Amino acid sequence: MVDLIYQLLTGFSTGMLYWLIAAGLTIAFGVLGIVNFAHGSLFMLGSYFALVFYDTLEWNFALSIALAMIGVGVVGYIIEKFFLRIVYKQDLEIQLILTFGLILIIAALVLLVWGSAVFFPSVPDSLSGTVSVLGRGFPIYSIFISVAGIAMYFIIRIILGGTWWGRTMRAAASDREMASAIGVNVRSLFSTAFIFSAMIAAFGGAMSIPIKMALPGVGAEVIIPAFVVVAIGSLGSLGGAFLAAIIIGVASSLATFYFPFLNELSVYFIMIIVLVLRPQGLFGKSA
């Protein structure tokens, strides 16, 4: 029983990292209509940028996360302005191939700058240690990630639903021409939307540095579970992505503990089960 609760909590915090990638994917798809293969690479860049500030320069952890988000935001701006903008109206395969090329480029640049250096940053003092969960120590850092993930969900909801910027963005997403006809600068709005999605991924990446090793291949790896999350939760639905990320995180954590053989595969089995029962995804409208 203690094991079960322990694994549920661990799985939840893993799920939150998936959620932070899936959130950006969902926003980029929902607003810009683009499927960004390279979103995992932005997560990875967030990790590396945070490592520069936190591990190499030994700055404050919160400051490092914030700076990493700004840095990846700049990268996102460049990607949107010089690459994605050209393929908004193109077919899906062109978008996917373009963003696949970006994965290669980002991985290569990371390899050029950082080489294959391996970082082992320690958890910041205020977040280190454990709390007692049913008589067993549970790392505070995992709780921190879980809380930050949940907080991010509500922040995104508030920004998209409650602010002027979020509302214009949703308006532009549903009808670009009408939005620009009433004076919305759709082009810069899309730019900011992509920067926003990139910064969320960077937030996840930066937070993950004490528990997830940063390697140049991470970008191509984390995008797969993120796609699974988005597929289970219905593409374009933030609530669906949030719930699906928790399910996937918990499932892979439980599988790793109880059926070690299945740890990676459990993610795909859950996807198959969900899609057999609900082909449109958890939050999708039935066709």
Next chain:
Amino acid sequence: MNHVKEQFATKKIAFIFLMIGVAIAITLPVFVGGYVLHMTISILILALFSLSVNLLLGYTGLLSFGQAGFYVVGAYGCAKLLILFPNLPLLGIFGGMAMAIVASILLGFLCVRHTAIYFSMLTLALGMMIYSGIRKIKWLGGGYGLPDLPIGTLFGARMDLIANYYYFVIIVAGIAFYLFYRLLHSPLGLTFQAIRDAETRVAFTGISVRNHRLFCFAIAGAYAGLAGALRAVLYGSVYPLLGHWSTSAEPVIASLLGGMHTFAGPLVGAAVFYAIKDLIFRITDAAWQLPMGIMVVFLAMALRGGIVGSIQQRLLPWMRLRFGSEGSDLSGGSSA
């Protein structure tokens, strides 16, 4: 009368190209060494793999990013059959292909209910499932794969000798290409293209769109499996990375490069892509990702219709003039 003339001119051009190709293919081992033969075989394998992607993408309108899953099933099926029944390369290759067909039918049930981006994401995830699954199974060598396969002989010719294997691959690929051509011009192939262009109208004529997509997915799986099996014999080893999704990207890039609505596109695209890849690996060694990434990004942003598509639009009218008549499309499919 004019129509017959047009057809004749187009066929003449196609026939001349075909004969030149066959002549080069047969005499190639006389002129070049093992390296070029190896490269030619690799290009043909990539071309078969690209046909698989192109059947789905160019002719049925579905972008699969998980074809490497079936490629690796074909490769491992072939490898395991070779280990269990040494000296029977034909059994290995076609057995591996059959396993890929079975796998694609099973997973196809899940995928063909969806289209567009959903289809791409599902195929990607299911392909990665096969990849992770293979890495877990000790019987299949786990993360290391199966090295040193006993290739054996076929009709007395050793298949591990590159020149012998070259002729074998030429024949198999030739048959596969011919069957693909016939498929595209059969009622079945035309139905695929009709589904791509007007799904709802096809459904209204009483044709099951989903079953046809599944059928198409199975055929695509067969081509991917064949490519994987041929690769297993070429290198004499298989490893899980063959099923990783980055392997799936290669035939997609080759198809786009060559021209995805054209019959010859995958072959031309495979040759060009392989040449570029070879060049990049030669120059850069470890840092291959940067030039490759730049090439891929450039391809996505700049190239429309691919190489063959551009040739059809620009070069072919000129050639038809030379052959004395204006003709119809040389391509297997409808114009892009």
